[in-house]
Amino acid sequence: MIKKILRNKAVSAIFGLLFSFAGGFAFSGTTIAGIASFADISLAGAVSFPYSVAVFIGAIVRCIVSNSIGKSIVKIGAMSIIVIVKMFSAGSSRPVGCGISTAVGVVLSGLAVSLLIDEFPEKILFYALYGIISGFTAYSASELIRSISKKGIVELQGISGCACGILYVVLISALCSADIPYLNAGLILGASVTLAGSYFHGSMGGIICGALTAGGAVLASSEIGLTASVLPLAGFISGIAFRGKIFFSAVFFSLTIFMLTVLLGESASAELTMNIILGASVFVATAPYYSDKWIHTDTTGNNNIPNLREIKQNFLSGAIEAVRLDSQKISAALSAVNDDDISIKRTAGAICRSCYKRGLCSNEMSEISDELIPILPADCAHKQEVLKNLEIELRNRTARQLMHLRYSEDLKLMNEHLKITEELMRGAGKQEDFRYSASVSKKILQKLKSYGFNPLRATAGYNSANRLIAEIFFDIEDTPDSNERICSLISDELEKKLLPSDMVSSSSEIKTGVYEPPRYELDIYTASVCAKGSSMSGDSHAVFTGSSGKNFVILSDGMGSGKSAAVDSRMVINLFRRLICSGMELKPAVRLINSLMITKSREESFATLDVLEFDPDLCCAVSVKSGAAPTIIRKGNDVIKLTSSTFPIGIVEEAELTISENKFSDGDMIIMFSDGISENAYLFIKELLIHGSSIREMVQEIASKAEVFNQADRPDDVTVIGIKIKDNLK
Numbered sequence: 001m002i003k004k005i006l007r008n009k010a011v012s013a014i015f016g017l018l019f020s021f022a023g024g025f026a027f028s029g030t031t032i033a034g035i036a037s038f039a040d041i042s043l044a045g046a047v048s049f050p051y052s053v054a055v056f057i058g059a060i061v062r063c064i065v066s067n068s069i070g071k072s073i074v075k076i077g078a079m080s081i082i083v084i085v086k087m088f089s090a091g092s093s094r095p096v097g098c099g100i101s102t103a104v105g106v107v108l109s110g111l112a113v114s115l116l117i118d119e120f121p122e123k124i125l126f127y128a129l130y131g132i133i134s135g136f137t138a139y140s141a142s143e144l145i146r147s148i149s150k151k152g153i154v155e156l157q158g159i160s161g162c163a164c165g166i167l168y169v170v171l172i173s174a175l176c177s178a179d180i181p182y183l184n185a186g187l188i189l190g191a192s193v194t195l196a197g198s199y200f201h202g203s204m205g206g207i208i209c210g211a212l213t214a215g216g217a218v219l220a221s222s223e224i225g226l227t228a229s230v231l232p233l234a235g236f237i238s239g240i241a242f243r244g245k246i247f248f249s250a251v252f253f254s255l256t257i258f259m260l261t262v263l264l265g266e267s268a269s270a271e272l273t274m275n276i277i278l279g280a281s282v283f284v285a286t287a288p289y290y291s292d293k294w295i296h297t298d299t300t301g302n303n304n305i306p307n308l309r310e311i312k313q314n315f316l317s318g319a320i321e322a323v324r325l326d327s328q329k330i331s332a333a334l335s336a337v338n339d340d341d342i343s344i345k346r347t348a349g350a351i352c353r354s355c356y357k358r359g360l361c362s363n364e365m366s367e368i369s370d371e372l373i374p375i376l377p378a379d380c381a382h383k384q385e386v387l388k389n390l391e392i393e394l395r396n397r398t399a400r401q402l403m404h405l406r407y408s409e410d411l412k413l414m415n416e417h418l419k420i421t422e423e424l425m426r427g428a429g430k431q432e433d434f435r436y437s438a439s440v441s442k443k444i445l446q447k448l449k450s451y452g453f454n455p456l457r458a459t460a461g462y463n464s465a466n467r468l469i470a471e472i473f474f475d476i477e478d479t480p481d482s483n484e485r486i487c488s489l490i491s492d493e494l495e496k497k498l499l500p501s502d503m504v505s506s507s508s509e510i511k512t513g514v515y516e517p518p519r520y521e522l523d524i525y526t527a528s529v530c531a532k533g534s535s536m537s538g539d540s541h542a543v544f545t546g547s548s549g550k551n552f553v554i555l556s557d558g559m560g561s562g563k564s565a566a567v568d569s570r571m572v573i574n575l576f577r578r579l580i581c582s583g584m585e586l587k588p589a590v591r592l593i594n595s596l597m598i599t600k601s602r603e604e605s606f607a608t609l610d611v612l613e614f615d616p617d618l619c620c621a622v623s624v625k626s627g628a629a630p631t632i633i634r635k636g637n638d639v640i641k642l643t644s645s646t647f648p649i650g651i652v653e654e655a656e657l658t659i660s661e662n663k664f665s666d667g668d669m670i671i672m673f674s675d676g677i678s679e680n681a682y683l684f685i686k687e688l689l690i691h692g693s694s695i696r697e698m699v700q701e702i703a704s705k706a707e708v709f710n711q712a713d714r715p716d717d718v719t720v721i722g723i724k725i726k727d728n729l730k
Contacts, residue, residue: 013050020051024058028075029066030174033219036075038106038134039174044079045102045138046145048093049086056083074127077109078102078134098142103135140166152466153435156297165212168193172216176224184275186217187228191279192286194231195253198239199246199283200290200439201297206235227272230260246287250280292437293462434469436461440494444470447493448486454478456509465617468496469549471513476505483512490514501545504581511582515549518616520666521726522551525696527703529718531676538565539674539719540573546580551614555628555721557674558607559648565717568607572597572649576611586613586624590655594626597650606650610672612723619665619725625658627651629677633662634669634689641682666727669695676718677702681709695722 020043027040044055056079063069063076082105086093089101110127140163147153147160156164176186190213198206210232218225234256238249257276440460448455453474460470472486480486487500491514501513530537538558545551556572558565572593579589590609597606610628614621623631627648630641646656669689677685681702688698699722706718 016047016051017054020047020054021058021061024055025062026058026178027174028059028062028072029068029179031177031220032170032173035130036072037170037174037177038075038130038137039170041075041078041082041106041134042102042137042141042170045082045098045105045135046141049083052079052083052086056080074106074109074113077112078105081105081108093142095139095142095146099135099139101135102138103131106131106134137166137170139163153293153462154295156295168212169216169219172213173219176217176220182274183278184224186213186220187224187272187275188279188282190214190217190228190231191253191257191276192282194235195238195250195280195283196287196290198235198253199249199287200292201239203236203239205297206237206239207232210235227261230257234260247284250284254280292439293466293468296435433464434461435463437468440468440470443493444472444490447489448472451489453480453486463549463617465518467518467549467617468494468498468516469513469547470515471511471547474510474512476508476510479505479510480512486512487514499545501547501549502577502581504547504578506582511547513547515545517728518549519728520614520616520619520664521728522553522614522616523695523724523726524553525699525722527699527718527720529676529703529706531715531717534562534717536563536566537717537719538562538569539676539717540566540569541719541721542573542577544577544581547583549616551616552577552580553612553614553672553721553723555610555672555674555719556607556649557628557676557717557719565607568597568650572607572609576609586611586622587657587659590624590626590649590657594649594655606648608648608675612670612672618663619727620661620663621670623658623660623662626655629673629675630682631673632671632682632685632689635662635664636668637690639686639689664725666725666730668725669698670723671698671702672721672723673702674717674719676710676716677706677720678710680711681706684709695724698722 023043024040027037027043030037030039032038040055040059044052044059047055056076059072059079060069060076063072069076082101085101085105089097107127110123110130114123114127143159144154144163144167147155147163154164155161172186172190174186175189176184178185190210194206194210194213196205197209213231214225214228217228234253237256238253241252254276258273261272437460441458444458444460445455448458456473456475458470458472460468463469470490474480483500483503487498491498497517498514499517501515503510503512505511524543526541528537528539539555540558541553541555543551543553554573554576556569558567558569575593575596576589579592580586584592590611593609606627608628609624609626610631611624612621612631613624623642625631625642625644626646628644630643633640633642640662642658642660644658646658649655671685671689684705685698685702688701692698699720703718703720706720707715710716
């Protein structure tokens with residue numbers, strides 16, 4: 001519910017303004033290294049214009065309440081300059097622009113104030129340094145905000161990681177200097193973050209978080225910094241020695257800090273003890289809600305290393321392509337050679353040379369033409385023998401031509417298989433935009449094992465839209481009865497709604513999966529009508545979700561109607577479903593199915609293929625057709641038709657595909673249908689899409705009236721699939 005509220009732009013803007021106001025109010029009275037903190041200035045410089053105004057107002061309110069407007073005149077002047085620059089300059093909202101405008105605002109405000117109070121020469125260097133530091137902090141904050149808004153996650157690596165570290169130090173320093181009786185907000189937050197780093201990311205996480213906390217505390221006060229100096233060591237010890245239950249980890253961490261302060265000769269004051277206990281309590285309360293969905297750390301340290309598997313497999317794919325091209329060149333060169341031409345000189349030459357009538361023959365060898373059936377002299381003594389040899393040569397030539405034809409077909413099929421292999425190799429080596437989560441994978445395995453399942457492994461992570469997708473593998477002999485039960489258990493463990501994807505098997509394993517519901521989904525309705533005189537439709541269709549979380553709608557029309565056509569179409573559907581759910585990409589899957597349909601039997605057998613691949617995160621769809629009927633789409637107020645001039649699956653060795661891609665929005669509709677719908681019905685379908693609203697009623701009406709528009713003597717089976725795009729946020 002909270003996520004849906006925050007996704008509303010108006011509500012998000014209100015929350016953002018309130019947060020900005022609170023930040024300006026809270027940071028305005030803080031200090032860093034004994035001087036006024038620049039946290040509020042940097043916050044005003046990092047955010048966009050309306051939010052910078054809210055920060056500015058919050059700072060002014062704090063100055064009025066604390067009666068410190070005179071002391072904060074430089075900061076107020078700097079923020080007013082920043083607000084004015086953001087009002088008139090779009091470039092100031094970029095990270096570099098934020099940093100420059102903040103630094104310039106501080107310097108100009110400082111110089112103006114120093115001129116008024118006659119401190120101009122002495123304060124130049126101070127305000128320049130103050131402006132550079134505050135500008136760099138604003139740049140870091142803007143870079144972090146930009147990364148979060150673009151990717152939806154906090155990147156603790158690269159530029160974003162550096163920005164996070166800088167902002168964390170500034171935040172701790174500001175909070176440590178906040179005037180709160182008996183409490184130190186900086187130490188409370190620092191202890192909580194250090195404990196979280198050691199618990200979720202081991203000793204290295206504890207050291208880094210503890211060191212950053214100690215650095216921020218030192219900037220606030222040397223006394224507080226001395227107290228916080230034990231945090232890196234405590235985080236290191238906790239990360240190595242104890243990572244059990246959340247509560248016991250917090251107790252161990254607190255005791256470790258207490259003992260370290262005693263060993264270092266520091267008095268374990270009641271104030272320090274209370275702050276550490278409060279920090280541990282914050283960790284205990286928030287740790288169950290921690291998720292690596294929102295925080296990305298490079299635990300492998302190999303982000304900058306090239307994807308070696310992709311490089312090797314792409315090179316191997318290129319080598320296979322080179323072999324295929326070389327074989328085609330060699331085959332073409334050999335086919336160009338004129339071998340085994342029928343020549344009467346060769347077939348009859350030996351007989352004529354040994355004939356006793358050679359000198360008297362009226363048709364000498366030099367005059368005999370290279371005809372397929374040559375004219376022999378009427379008085380030829382060996383006429384029957386020559387004709388017999390010629391007949392043998394003709395039979396051999398016919399056999400050679402048949403073998404050459406068969407060889408050509410086999411060569412085309414082999415080249416197509418090599419192309420499929422190339423695409424499979426490239427697809428397998430391609431690095432997906434998928435962020436693996438070891439913690440979620442471990443939770444899934446533990447949950448399933450605790451309920452009697454025996455999964456071999458689980459791979460869970462987040463796709464480019466930060467949506468959870470998990471795959472679970474079982475031995476084929478330990479196949480679970482239902483993936484619904486698997487999905488329910490994982491949903492309970494992760495405390496989020498999940499949907500199951502289709503199960504698919506290999507020779508020894510079976511795979512199932514779960515995924516978070518996407519923003520967009522498809523409302524799908526179908527209607528089918530058998531051809532007259534047929535008890536079974538030759539059309540087949542399926543709707544399923546692949547391993548990547550994409551939706552697939554597939555329609556296949558077998559040759560003719562009845563049982564034989566149904567066998568072909570169902571074979572195409574089942575093969576496609578298995579290959580896609582196994583992780584194969586769209587184009588090589590269709591090519592492989594085409595090859596299998598060609599080689600499955602000696603009898604002529606083919607079926608059309610119409611596939612719609614829908615990406616629910618980007619709200620776009622790829623249409624792939626092989627001999628299929630058109631697809632009619634309504635996008636907004638426009639109606640378009642997707643056609644295909646290719647052959648159906650199973651006719652030619654090299655599969656021909658018609659591929660098109662379209663972007664959709666909420667309420668758009670797609671109508672897919674088989675060849676039983678004639679062209680006469682297209683205008684009727686267009687009118688329904690323009691004026692209709694119920695996709696279910698449209699599908700039923702199109703199917704029921706298909707015979708009216710089709711005047712063919714032998715009407716075909718009819719299948720209509722209606723699809724409507726739905727935005728879950730609306």
